[in-house]
Structure formats: structure tokens, C-alpha cells
Amino acid sequence: MMHLFRFTLLCSSLLLSACTTTPVSTAPPQPKTATPTVASSTHTTATVERVTFDEQTDDVWQRIRSQLTFAPSEHESVQARVNWYLSHPNYMHVISERAKPFLLYVVEQVENRGLPIELALMPLIESDFDTSAYSHKHASGLWQLTPLIAKHYGVKITPWYDGRQDIVDATHAALDFLSYLHKRFDGNWYHAIAAYNTGEGRVAQAIKHNQQRGKSTHFFDLSLPKQTRHYIPKLLAAAQLLRNKQMQFPKIPNHTAIAVLPLKQGVILNTDKAWRKLQTLNPGYTRFPALLDGPEHIVVPALQASQWQDYVAKLPAMPGKQWQHYTIEKGDSLSVIAQRHALTVSQLKTFNQLKSNNIKIGDTLLLPILADQQLDYTVRAGDSLWRIARHFNISVDEIKKWNALSKDVLRVGDTLKLFLSKT
Template identity: 90%
Template sequence: MYLFRFTLLCSLLLLSACKTTPTSSTPTQAKTPEPIVTANPDKTVSTQRRPSIDEQTEDVWQRIRSQLTFAPSAHESVQARVDWYLSHPNYMHVISERAAPFLLYVVEQVERRGLPIELALMPLIESDFDTTAYSHKHASGLWQLTPLIAKHYGVKITPWYDGRQDIVDATNAALDFLSYLHKRFDGNWYHAIAAYNTGEGRVSQAIKFNKQRGKSTHFFDLPLPKQTRHYVPKLLAAAQLLRKQQMEFPKIPNHTAIAVLPLEQGVILNTDKAWRKLQTLNPGYTRFPALLDGPDHIVVPALQAQQWQDYVAKLPAMPSDQWQHYTIKKGDSLSVIAQRHTLTVSQLKTFNQLKSNNIKIGDTLLLPILADKQMDYTVRAGDSLWRIAKHFNISVHEIKKWNALSKDVLQVGDTLKLYLSKT
């Protein structure tokens, strides 16, 4: 009996130690319940969840905080990243500004699938919530999808459009991929997230390596690349800071900021000033204001949804002053014409409603006018993106976007594609 009481007492003490200690909060934050967490690193998500407070909280960050389920970690790599965040107090201000249009959408998609809410923080780790981010490994967008993964999950990538930068398609693909990895690694989210960063093969090999040597297969014990060893801790540190409210996460209103509307056909905007915000919300279109060859939807500010629908309904039918006539000449083919105008044959056929590849000399095709001049520029000694942009009266951002550049470094002899306008 004494042994039973002693064992019961130890169990109660252990359970008490696993609970998170509520931190002090302001009166407005006191309504937010403390998240339930689990302490087992191999079972990173608790089976229990608190009732949703989606409609109660006014801040998306607090909506995330109320649903955090990953276990707090005292591992030195996590604490090192916590210290880094705390030493850069303006970092979350930049993140919140970039994330404001998109974070709620990401949160809603994660919730809809019943996935751990921590996954909504991954764009913070992947791209600092920069929709146009490129990496040296050719990954792109908020979720830093590689071309291979993106295309595997049905994301469209063409000379006119890169769906990895589209909030809808990229989020769907990223969450599909993470769900697959979670199943692939037997429900271990740390392993799945690590595999998202470095590839499932490397994580599988690391697990196998440790198993063969009788070592732990916890994430922190796996022999993984340095970048990946820091990747998961970055996510855990951000979640920890949010959970304990150790630094300010500037408020992002918990109400719809964007509307995803159907887009039945391509559009070339003729009022750039009125719809300039669309470039920020739809960065996948590489030749803005041409919204061509993209998905069957468009993202607009929620308050402009009706205005956009009215605008699209009144667009002039093709042709318009945004299209040019091209007369087919001897030796022409759809592939030759398409290549000359940076199109695909499929796009060219779509614009002209062609059902076959057969064309005749003297027939007329419609081609979009997106620039007064298209040119290939060869990088010379002394060139920089800034100098080239200034010379041609374009922006560095446009040059990088047109050429999928992740860095500002150029090599003599490189060829850059430029789209120039008279204005």
C-alpha cells in the first residue's frame, strides 16, 4: 500500500511538472486560454484541443496562440533561436507587416485540415513571409516550394506565371506535402518538418543510421545537415515566444483581408493605378499587369471584391489596345511564333481559340502587348542590378522576378531578359 501511494504521488508530481505555467498578461489578453501541449517529442501534437475561440479573438497571432500543441523545448538550439528573436525586437514587426494580408488565410487552411497550427508559422521560417522570395536552390514563394515539389502537387509554372508565389495554390501544395510527410514518418511532426526542409531521403537515412547503432531517433539526436538542425528549432522558438508572450507580435486583425474570386479568363489590366494592390496579392504573375496563364482564381482586397467583379464584367472583348495583330508569314509555325514572343504554344492557341496547330500564311493571330521592347541583355564588367535597372528605367525587383534571381550577384556573360516600356 505504501508503495502504491508513493507511486501515485510521483505520477501526480510528474503530471504537474508537464503543465505550462500561465504567464502574466494584459487585461485584453487574459481572455485567451493557455494552450494545451504535450511533452513527448515523438508525439508532438496532443489529442486534446481547447474549444475554438476563432470568433472571440481580435488578433490572428492570438488565434494561433490559443491552438499551439507542440511541446515546449528547453533544447539549447531552441533557446539560442529564442535569444536571437529577442535580440531583434523589430523582426516580428516586419513579419507582421508582410503577413497581414495572408496569415489568416493560411491559418484557416491549416485549421480546415485539422493540422497542428504551428504549420501556419512555417512561412515565417521559410521566407520571412516574403511572397517573392527565391532561394539558391530555386525554391520560391512563402512556402519555398521547389519546381519539382510544386509540379508534383499540381502547381502551375510557366513563363507567364509561377504558382509557387500564389497564396492559394502554394498553401494547398505545401500542406499536401506536409500531410504526406507526416504519414511517411509515422506521425512524427518534427521528422516531417525536417524532411520538408532537407528531403525525406536524408531524414530517413538519419533515422536508419541511429537505429542501426541503437541511438535515439528523436529529431535533436539525428545526424542532419546544419541548416535542418536549426530549422525545426526556429519554428519551436517562434511558437514558444508566442505561447509565453515573450515579445511583441504586432496585431493582425482576425477578419478577412483578402477575397479569392474566380477568374474565368486572362486579363490585362488597363487601370494599373486602381489595381496596383493586385500585384502584391498575386505575385505569381511575372508580367504584371498581364494576368495571363494563371489559375482559375484571383486574390483581391476583400473590400474591393464587388468592385473587381464589376470591372471584369466590363472589360472589352479581345482584341483591344492591349493586343497586337500578327500576320503569319512563310516559314512560321505556332512554336516559332510562340518562342519569339515568350509564349507557349498552348497559350498562343488559347488566346486565338485554335483547336489545332495548323495555321496559314496570311492569317492573323492575336498577341498580347506587354512591353514596347523585349530584349536579352548580356552582363558586362562593372554591371550590377542597380546600374542595369537605372539605365533602363526599371526596378531591381522586376529584373530579379523576370529572371528568377535569388541574389543580387551577377556574372559577366550572364544573359538577363528585360521587358521595356516607353513610359
Template identity: 65%
Template structure:
């Protein structure tokens, strides 16, 4: 143990780190940008280049063979020897298989996230925030109704333009959620006058709470750096978790299984209002496009899909033959006297904008005798009442759906059920 502590202390003294949010905290809505009095103390620098421990790498970060190596070469946050960081490093070292699980989940996602962070000129450490938030689980839910890889609340998601409806939740979409999270972090960085530790703490617990903590310390004549602030327990440990993970990566204290530094996914166009008529052929899309709550119904979201790179050409050929007339997933409806788009939409479990999208309508005007195309999904919704002996696993098996989807449909963060509780279940057509 003494040898391990010496190793940790040495590593901390040589490396650089940062902070991130936890999956169970509330992100508050950004306010207007005021002028802060002055930068905080030791953690106020936005990018503090490290003293080089080794010779400069032979390749540029973008030319590295491994995405983890690409991140490692760009770590720039100031080092920390705080006990909370040391304690978290010890935790990681006691769980040597943890990073294997993380790398497996991150494999299709990390290259994209790193590239987006680099495009914006943000600290590369932010690429590790999904590790701290959700262990790279795109379908994670918190008890505060935060959701997705970046644990965005409905308030923040809608503020940054994400779509949330019964068919689609942009917080669980890689593209939408990453854009919103990085927009939010950029705002917070400006809000806290370039202090990344404060910004990341605010991402976790809300900017108002961090501002009050800073003001209270300033009034009492105390330091205002992150570690001196009186913040909620989860937030006090949030930044150290990120710093510890960063230092483990930078100093290579434990293995991070390699992820090829090449694009694993691409974005392809999606015909509007698509319901896949061969869901088994494209089942892998469900894991990469978790924003769609009722796969294989790709409705209510953006006109694009995240696709494995090697499947893009096959998809292009597939979309050329998608049925344009009603198939087993679609039905034809003849407009009757007294009908309106709102009446029809309500009857079939969709909204007016979706109904217009399905039928490429540019106005709300409809005529008696015209036909509308509708998805056959309204009859597939089931309300299940939890009874004694039930579990999420048992219910998911009974209806041949995943536990993650059960949680998504019912916005559940917990895994326990209460007798009499009613669950909504959507069965694929």
C-alpha cells in the same frame, strides 16, 4: 543576461512547440508510403496537448480578436529545452522589431493560412512556417530554385499540380502554394508515422536524408528523435527556429503586433486571358498575386485573383466593362496560308494552350482569313547585358520595374551580378 536566461528557461518549461523548413533547402519528391518499424522517441506524437498554464481562454480561437492570439490558443507541440531552441529565442529577443516586420507582411495572408490549416486538422504551428522559410515574402527565391512563401521546388510544385510557365508561377501564388505545401506536409506526416518533427525536417532537407539518419541511429542503438539525428546544419536549426518562435508567441515573451482575426482577402473570378487596362487603379493586386510574372498581364494562371475584401464589389463592376475587342494591350492577327497555332504562338512569345485560351478555341483547327486575338507583349521583352557598375537596384530603376520582379523573371536568389550576365526584362505595355 542571467535574468533573461531564467525567463527563457521558465517559458520553455511551460510551453509547446514544433519545427519548420528553411528557405534555402531542397524539398525532394515524395516516394511511395512504406511501413516504418515503429514511432520515434520523444517527438513522435502528432499532437500532445499542453498542460494549461493559465485558465482556459474565455473565447474560442476562431472568435479571438487577433490572429496571433488565435494561433496562441491552439499551440499543442511538446515543449523543448534544447540549447538550439534557447539560442534561437535569445536571437529573437535581441531583435525586438523583427516581429513588427513579420506582422506587416503577414497581415493580408495569415488569416487565410490559419483557416486552411484548421480545415485540415493540422497543427496550428504550421502557420508559422512561412515566417521561418521566407519572413512571409511571397517572392522569395533560394539558391536551390525553391520559390515563394512556402519555398517549394519546381519538382514538388509540379508533383502537386502547380502551374509554372513564363507567365505564371503557382509557387508564388498564396492559394496554390498553400494548398501544395499543406498537401506535402500531410504526406510527410504519414510518411514518418505521425512524427511532425521528422516530417518538418524532411520538408526542409528531403525525406530520404531524414530516413537514412533515422536508420543509421537505429542501427547504432541511438535515439531516433529529431535532436539525436545527424542532419545537415540548416535542418538541425530549422526545427528549433520554429519551436522558438512558437514559444515566444505562446508565452508572450515579445510583442506580436495584432492582426485582425477577420478575412483580409477574398478570391474573385478572373475573365480568362485578362490584361488590365487600368493597372494603376489595381496596382495593389500585384502584391497579392505575385504568381503573375508580367503584371498587369494576368495570363497563364488560374481563372481567379486574390483581392482585398473591400475591393471585391468594385472589381465585379470593373469586369463588366472589360474590353472584349482589342485594346492597346491586344492586337488582331489574320490567319494566313501555312499558319498553325504552334507557328503563331512561337512568333508571339506564347504557347498553344495560351493562344487557345485567349481566343476560346476548343480545337487546334484554324481557317485562313479568321482573326485571332493576341497580347501585345512580345515586343516588350528586353535582354539586358550587365556591365561594370550595374546593380539590381540600378537596372530596376532604369527600366522602372521592381527588384523582386527582376529576380522572378531570371530565377535569381542572389543580389549580386556578374559583368556580361544577360537578364530578361519584361516591360508593361
């Protein structure tokens, strides 16, 4: 299976991308003497002997600083990036503000796996710690995971939830992928991180090209895309600035900022005041306030964990996993719509954040669809709503409702959404 995955990635090296970039050192990163050492590449997961750090430090940036292991680099591309950072003194202020809820979580996950602490700086390079970052190559989230990589590492992507923007799912997938790449490139972290940016196939080909010509295979000697040649220098430059205290990294408190609570069933948060506090911590849920079809967890402020747990436990459970948008028509009322869809008026109001029973023609409501399969059906010559309904054992009214059709007229080539049940 892994061999197949490697071949797939080799053929799809352009699918993985990062955000912006600049260049790095003439040798693979080597740990400093008497500090963490990278384990042999024969290990499935790369490990580093833990550096002792002051657990009482009150700043996450200083916690990272005390554990930096990659050797300082004098390469011109690294120094060019250092100068860029220094010429943009407000940059780290913006980064720190965005990273405040998430950085400690990322640091702890890196530490728990025994990986180099520099990896905790990668969201800074990938996305500027913007959870909603999205690239033209379809990479998304803090770690800029592509759909290919995300799905391979078990990250869920549905119309309701994109785990690439979830701090928990995305961080675990990114570190799993980096650990794999570290082994894949024989323990060379520069090569592994470059492969994370541009794809392992492209890095492997660049290494092979130099080997065949008797050239150095150090990162800085490889022929790689411009973005990737600038990628590791950004990382090393940020680490250098932190190590040498050349630039202010605004303090991020070194205490737990978020808690990850179990969420066994989908819910829709029923007050604006409640869900707005969670939206920035749970950007993976793409249709707030609906927490549907996601993982079995929710991220909340640590100091309010018990209150949130009680609050979520009292919310009504969702009656199904598939949903539709229903357009309100003349003669509709909440009671009529609820009865038609086997719901209570209370459920209907909760799903749609309604504070009263008043509805307007033309507005849309969120309704559950109890179905086992969603099918996109292309209308063909000779089709009619009646013929399609009969073929799939559904009703004409259901087809019209699912597709917001006001008439029975169909056009060849149109696509209809059908929700089918096995029973």
C-alpha cells in the same frame, strides 16, 4: 505512383529547401494534455482535435496562440533561437507587416484540415513571409516550394505565372505535402517538418542510420544538415515566444483580409490604379499587369470584392494563351500592327497599357501567338530562314518577328523560337 514519387524524392532530397535557420527538443512534438492530439499515422491526412479558441479574438496571432499543441522544448538550440528573436525586437514587426494580408488565410486552411496550428508559422521560418522569396536551390514563395514538389501537387509554373508565389496554390500544395510527410514518417511531426526542409530521403536515411546503430531517432539525435538542425528550433522558438508572451507580435486583425474570386480567362488590367492594388496580392503573376496562363482565380482585398468582380468582368478577353514581344519598326502604326495580327487597335492598346496611339521605333509590344506548340530550333549548317520556314510550314516573316531578327543572316548554333499550329 506514390512509390515512384517517394523514390524520386529519395533521389532528389537536395531539391527541397527553406530560407534561413537554427536547432530543437529531444522528443517528437507531443500535444499537451487535454489539448489537440495528433491522429494515428494510418490516416491519409493528419488530423488534430480542434482546440476551442475565442472566435471573437481580434488578433490572428492570439488565435494561433490559443491553439498551439507542440510541447515546449528546453533544448539548447531552441533557447538559442529564442534569444536571437529577443535580441531582434523589430523582427516580428517586419514579419507582421508582410503577413497581414495572408496570415489569416493560412491559419484557416490549417484549421480546416485539422493540422497542428504550428504549421501556420512555417512561412515565417521559410521565407519571413516574403511572397517573392527565392533561394539558390530554386525554391520560391512563402512556402519555398521547389519546382519538383510544386508540379507534383499541381502548381502551375509557366513564363507568365508561378503558382509557388500564389497564396492559394502554394498553401494548398504545402499542406498537401506536409500531410503526406506526416503519414510517411509515422505521425512524427518533427521528422515530417524536417523532411519538408531537406527532403524525405535525407531524413529517412538519417533515421535508418540511427536505427541500425541502436541510437535514438528523435529529431535532435539525427545527423542532418546544419540548416535543417536549426529549422525546427526556429519554429519552436517562435511558438514559445508567442505562447509565453515573451515578445510583441504586432496585431493582425482577425477578420477576412482577402477574397479569392473566379477568373475564367486571362486579362490584362487596363489602368495603373487598378493593377497596382492587386500586384502584392497576386505575386504569382510574373508579368503584371498581364494576368495570363494562371489559375482560375484572382486574390483581391475583401472589402472591394464586388467592385473588383465587376471590374474584371468588363475587361476584354485574351485571344490566345501564348505571347510574343514585337519590336516596333519604321513604318509601323497601331492600326498596321493590329491588322497584321488579327487584332483591334483597342485590344492592342489594352494588352500594352497604351493611353494613346503614339508608338516609337524600337519599343516592344505584347502580342498574342495563336499556336499549338512552341519549339526551340537550333540552327544547323546549311540552314536558312527560307529552308526552316518551308520545313515547318511557316513564313520567313513570322520567324523574324518571333525572334526579333532584322536580317536574314543565321549563325550555326543559334536558337530560334518557332510557334507551330496543328492545322
